[in-house]
Amino acid sequence: MSKKKIIWLSIILTIVVGGGFGYYYAFKRKPATAQDSKPDITVKAEELLKDFENNYKDADKKYLGADKKGENIGVNGKIKELTPENSSLIIDGGNSFEIICTFDENYFKTNSNKFEIGKEISIKGIYTGCEGFEEKKPDEEMSLIEEANPNEKSIKLKTCAINN
Amino acid sequence: MNKKIILVAISLFSVFFGIAQKKYLSTKTGQINFDAGTGVEEIKAVNKSVTTVIDPATGKIEFSLLIKGFEFKNALMQDHFNENYMESEKYPKSTFKGTITNIDKVNFTQNGTYPVSVKGSLEMHGVKKEIEAVGKVKVSGTDIIATSDFSILLEDFEIQVPKLVGDKLANKVKISLKCNYKPLN
Structure with missing residues (x-):
């Protein structure tokens, strides 16, 4: 040649x-999942709450990240609720603050023995937003969700995994 | 003395009755899937963290979800969905507030599958629209599973689809939901 x-x-x-x-x-x-990437930050559940209580709009921006696609956040805390039928669990952040974590179905099944109510755990997940931090306008009606879960605040993480 | 006992019994009864009335069914990890494909390309996504509450006494039902919570198999679709169509930065949430119109036909204490009709206001992309849907409520012990399939039109919610992708993205989007409710303490 x-x-x-x-x-x-x-x-x-x-x-x-x-x-x-x-x-x-x-x-x-x-899309990037938390399951196959390292967390951008790891924090305690209580510290997260402090961040959002200080200024939820700033905290939301911070955890959505510069590309607005959601940072991979590692959260350390106690498991408050387990719902295997939905491949999900809730971490207790104290003071009615919850970190709602949803997993890939197969991942949750294979790791279900590591999840136990009351157990300290570190979970990583892609941040998707917060709920319950907005100030109510005086004339605004209370929604059924607020009525059923008074004062409850939460953040939601998707494609979660155990943070090793 | 007897009168006193009766009075106490009545007040106790009303307290219990009041509590029973306040018993909600709820989950924070309900699932909503949507399918906006036309056969040219698969456009599907799932949101696994839907918050929803039913008040069995009145039939009131509510859903709330975060738009960024939708998971696609394709990164580009997920980006377009958030940035161009739903503008999730501007409108991070979608809610539905409505009523199960035939709640009297659902017996939450008796196992079985009950057909339900739901009517209410769906808010997404900053637009509110009255919708109606049918679904099922399956009661088995303390587990209550609600399912429903319905469609919405993108144009009703002022979601603009560029002509270039018009043949790939359906204007009529199929939505299916499945939520496992538990009684709230």
């Missing part, structure tokens, strides 16, 4: 392979 041919061939190969990777990256890439 002549030198020219080799050069041409490698150029074509680079374009095809690069294009393939580019196409995959742009169109077929899976």
Whole structure:
């Protein structure tokens, strides 16, 4: 093979392979999950609450991250509620503050022996937002959800996993 | 003396009755799936952290979810969903406030599957719209599972789809929900 041919061939190969990777990256890439990445920050449940109580809008921005897709947060706390039928658990943040964590069904099943009510655990998950921190307007009606869970505040994490 | 006993009994009864009236059914990890594909491409997502409450006494029912809580299999779709269509930065939440209109037909203390009709106001993308849906409530012991399938139109919620992706994204979006309720203490 002549030198020219080799050069041409490698150029074509680079374009095809690069294009393939580019196409995959742009169109077929899976969303980032907490399960297969390291947490951006790890905090205690109580510290999270403090952050949100100080200024929930700032805290929301901080935990959504610069790209607004949600940071992978590691949270240390006690398991308050277990709902295996929904592959989820709730970490108690104290003072009616809950960290609601949802998992991939298979992941939750294979790790279910590690989840126990009252047990201290560290969970990582992608932050999706907070609820219950907004100030009520004086004329605003109380919703049924607020009526049933008075003063309850929460943040929600998705694609969770145990934070090792 | 007898009168006193009767009075005490009445007040105790009303206290218990009052508590019974306040018993809600709730979950914070209900599931809502949606399918907006047209056959050209699969566009599906699931939200596993739906907060919902039913008041069995009145039939009132409420749902609340965070838009960013939806999980797609494809990162680009998830980004477009949040940034272009739902504008989740501006409208982070979606809520439904309504009533199970035939709540009197559901016996929460007797195992069985009960068909239900729900009517109410769905708010998403900053737009409120009255909707109606049918579903089922399955009672087995203290587990209460509600399921429903219904459709919504994107244009009703002022969600604009560029013409370029018009053939990939259905204007009519199929929604299905499954929520395992537990009595709230």
